[in-house]
Amino acid sequence: TTNDSKESETPRDKLIGGLLTEDFEESSCLSRYQKTLLYRKPSPYKPSEYLVSKLRSYEMLHKRCGPGTKAYKEATENLVHDDEDKASKYVGGECRYIVWLAGYGLGNRMLTLASAFLYALLTERIILVDQRKDVSDILCEPFPGTSWLLPLDFPLMNYTYRFNKEYPRCYGTMLNNQAINSTSIPPHLYLHNLHDSRDEDKMFFCEKDQSLINKVPWLVFQANVYFAPSLWFNPTFLPELTKLFPQKDTVFHHLARYLFHPTNQVWGMVTRYYQAHLSRADETLGIQIRVFRKDAGYFQHVMDQIVSCTQREKLLPELATQEESKVNISNIQKLKAVIVTSLYPEYSDNLKNMFWERPSSTGEIIDVAQPSGERFQQTDKKIHDQKALAEMYLLSLTDNIVTSARSTFGYVSYSLGGLKPWLLYQPTGEITPDPACVRSTSMEPCYLTPPSHGCEADWGKNSGKIVPFLKHCEDIMYGGLKLY
Numbered sequence: 001t002t003n004d005s006k007e008s009e010t011p012r013d014k015l016i017g018g019l020l021t022e023d024f025e026e027s028s029c030l031s032r033y034q035k036t037l038l039y040r041k042p043s044p045y046k047p048s049e050y051l052v053s054k055l056r057s058y059e060m061l062h063k064r065c066g067p068g069t070k071a072y073k074e075a076t077e078n079l080v081h082d083d084e085d086k087a088s089k090y091v092g093g094e095c096r097y098i099v100w101l102a103g104y105g106l107g108n109r110m111l112t113l114a115s116a117f118l119y120a121l122l123t124e125r126i127i128l129v130d131q132r133k134d135v136s137d138i139l140c141e142p143f144p145g146t147s148w149l150l151p152l153d154f155p156l157m158n159y160t161y162r163f164n165k166e167y168p169r170c171y172g173t174m175l176n177n178q179a180i181n182s183t184s185i186p187p188h189l190y191l192h193n194l195h196d197s198r199d200e201d202k203m204f205f206c207e208k209d210q211s212l213i214n215k216v217p218w219l220v221f222q223a224n225v226y227f228a229p230s231l232w233f234n235p236t237f238l239p240e241l242t243k244l245f246p247q248k249d250t251v252f253h254h255l256a257r258y259l260f261h262p263t264n265q266v267w268g269m270v271t272r273y274y275q276a277h278l279s280r281a282d283e284t285l286g287i288q289i290r291v292f293r294k295d296a297g298y299f300q301h302v303m304d305q306i307v308s309c310t311q312r313e314k315l316l317p318e319l320a321t322q323e324e325s326k327v328n329i330s331n332i333q334k335l336k337a338v339i340v341t342s343l344y345p346e347y348s349d350n351l352k353n354m355f356w357e358r359p360s361s362t363g364e365i366i367d368v369a370q371p372s373g374e375r376f377q378q379t380d381k382k383i384h385d386q387k388a389l390a391e392m393y394l395l396s397l398t399d400n401i402v403t404s405a406r407s408t409f410g411y412v413s414y415s416l417g418g419l420k421p422w423l424l425y426q427p428t429g430e431i432t433p434d435p436a437c438v439r440s441t442s443m444e445p446c447y448l449t450p451p452s453h454g455c456e457a458d459w460g461k462n463s464g465k466i467v468p469f470l471k472h473c474e475d476i477m478y479g480g481l482k483l484y
């Protein structure tokens, strides 16, 4: 086909500015190329040409090194014996790997997967995902002609229960015990980047650490935070990152649109809800409500917070006064559709009643709906996770979005949508925060538990003051790092 005919086949730019490859068959994963059809307006953020070319070379590397290849076989062989001598010899091998372990909720998983993938791009490794959890029920394969699923017979997998700080090849622990030096290269290392990580675990990306880690054929990652921002502290990565992402707050936005394509089952849920509730509205608003407390559920102070934030920020109209209600307002009644997502159905029920019982002061018609109300988190239950992903996608399709502070579910939703959210502060006790929310100036997720300082030369410097575009997050009181 000529370029012209391609143009006419893709009026809505189904490849999102070259972010996606054309090399997939469409029906196996409808969301991949159909997604742009649903966007009310295309994303104003275009991927850089450098990112596009980097992705295409990544895809070739993944094909060369992925499961089923000779290279993969050779690379796994020396893992069986866990032999340092052999690993040192293997160092010349062209393929190096990242194994990503699934853990925590879906939002956490997507943030860490994108972070690990960015690290793979920077270090020319390929990423393989632990498929014992339901990854393949919710996400399609992102790389053409190969697979990102780690084969089930992968030698280290029988030991997963051991992947924690006590694991003998945990990098941070080895550093602490001075059990690692450049004379012997271990065949694999485990990188622990969870909320309980020490700085030694979080600083694996620094220049000094990378000179050794780079040679290790297999890196096993377990994380539950969006650690991508910290990669910018490494002076070797920095120029590369700036070329890949000239607009610094688009990292997750582009990577997520490249990597995450909901399976047909999930996509069906997205499109059916979208057609039923969002497609005909003049304007749409997403509200994501996450209640972080042991006795989580419905709380009046949270309900008040939602109303206070949305009205103060003019995302929803006030209710009409008795006087105003008598007047027949306007003939042109704008329809605003609100999608609420929460584990609890009561928040949207209340909002819906509010706008049903009385007219709005602007005459707008407000339609409130919520796709599911699962009551409690059931991660790794297939249909539950599918609903969660469908809802993140639906939220990402709205014109404006309100999300809950420190929720990775919310982070994925707004960032995927290229939206700067209004963040609902986390209440202390049962008091509605005042102000109720803050508008974020970035569409990036927050790295909730970043290292407290930078790499070598920046040791001792507050990590929020090292590079001008990495600052503390608006939605948490202490620490947190975000790209702006």
Ligand code: GDP
Binding pocket: 104, 105, 106, 107, 108, 109, 288, 289, 290, 341, 342, 343, 372, 374, 376, 377, 378, 379, 384, 385, 387, 388, 391, 406, 407, 408, 409, 410
């Ligand atoms: P976080 O805990 O808010 O950072 O987000 P995660 O996605 O990592 O974990 C929360 C999990 O709880 C989700 O993955 C879902 O399984 C479930 N959950 C929380 N809020 C919602 C919601 O609004 N809708 C749905 N369907 N599930 C939710």
